[in-house]
Amino acid sequence: MAISIILPSALTRYARGTGEVSVDASCTTVAGALAELAARWPAVTDRVLTEQGELRRHVNVFVGDESIRFMDGLSTRVDDGATITIVPAVSGG
């Protein structure tokens, strides 16, 4: 089994057009899953996390249907078979 990461369309260009990336279920946390994503597609995670490894202000990450901002942030646990979705937040003007 694996953990699935769904990328927003704006970032698929940095993953050779891929919209969904599978990472190993041993990651156990969102941070771990994103680290594996970074190893494969670093230009994607550049745009999701700051240099300090923090989630950018106007990016949301969901595990299933829940935003990690209301869970344990990047330390949120992910189980085998989980889906992580990266989406741009509602912002701008």
Add this chain to the structure above:
Amino acid sequence: MSTSRTAPPAPGDVLLLVGTTKGAFIISSDASRQRWEVAGPHFPGEAVYAIAYDQRAGRTRTLVGAQSNHWGSTIRLSDDFGQTWTGPERQAVRFPESSGLSLAQVWQITPALDDEPDVLWCGVEPAALFRSGDAGESWEPVKGLLEHAHRPKWMPGGGGLCLHTIVLDATEPRRMGIAISTAGFYRTDDDGESWTPRNSGVRAVFLPDKMPEFGQCVHKVVNHPSRPERLFLQNHWGLYRSDDWGDSWQDIANGVPSDFGFAIQMHPHDPDTAYIVPLQSDEFRIVPDAKLRVYRTRDAGASWEPLGNGLPQEQAFESVLRDALTTDTHASAGVYFGTRSGKLYASSDAGESWTSIIETLPPICCVKAAVVRPS
């Protein structure tokens, strides 16, 4: 919707690189500067506070600091006037993890002197200076400033804690000045190893100590290549000149309607001539009396004259930001500025008369001009 130039510009053509809150525009004309072609937006939806054109070493490179509200800031490059954009996929301007800092926005991109044709500098928020030795492909922070002892005491201004100004010395390449809001003006004489505040005489009206060693909200500093030790400074309240590379500053707000403003720019051929756009106050950042006027000194600040021929002189509730006033290098100097309401104006006679290039752009953050060199 987005357009690019249909043909490369010819030598002598003028390029106006315009950064807005909604992307970058490349606007061009032949040397007559009578008709303008508008191309863009490039990076629609992204804020562009820094833009530059580098034509050293035979390049035709446009560099854009674009900030996505979602995905962060990065510098993009085009060698064909915006038809295609390149640049590393990884975000090239990055703070080291040990700094504890993360890039918020690119505020300035400045090519170095001609004898270092692959070197560029960029200023960013949070306040730091980066150097590229490969024409903008990769960037490294300048440690002497990144690790400056004053850093914990620097306070952000309204636009954030940004390094927005880079001043070079055409006669001494190891010397450079930078300005940070709000930290003031700093100078290095040793190629960035050490940086010393040079704010003696510059007020900080918003601090209990009105004349601190550092902490001023300097909005812009410019100099002329032929006389690099002479600096002109537009402050957050205050208009100053230094004749000793910032060691001391003298008030030159002689006859201006307000000494508040953001933009200041040199005449390309005369080190005694500079341009400003005064604003009424820091609370009402609009041109005085709603008359859109550039002010010019031709005697190094001893006096200033208004230049409004062709500009709206009533109900002009306009504002011009720090990098939105620029000049070209034609013999009859072109002067250009853009407003926060998206209007772009041009003068091809050093400010004596003005025409509108376009009045429907997004809010304008920066304008840079270049005269295309022969290849």
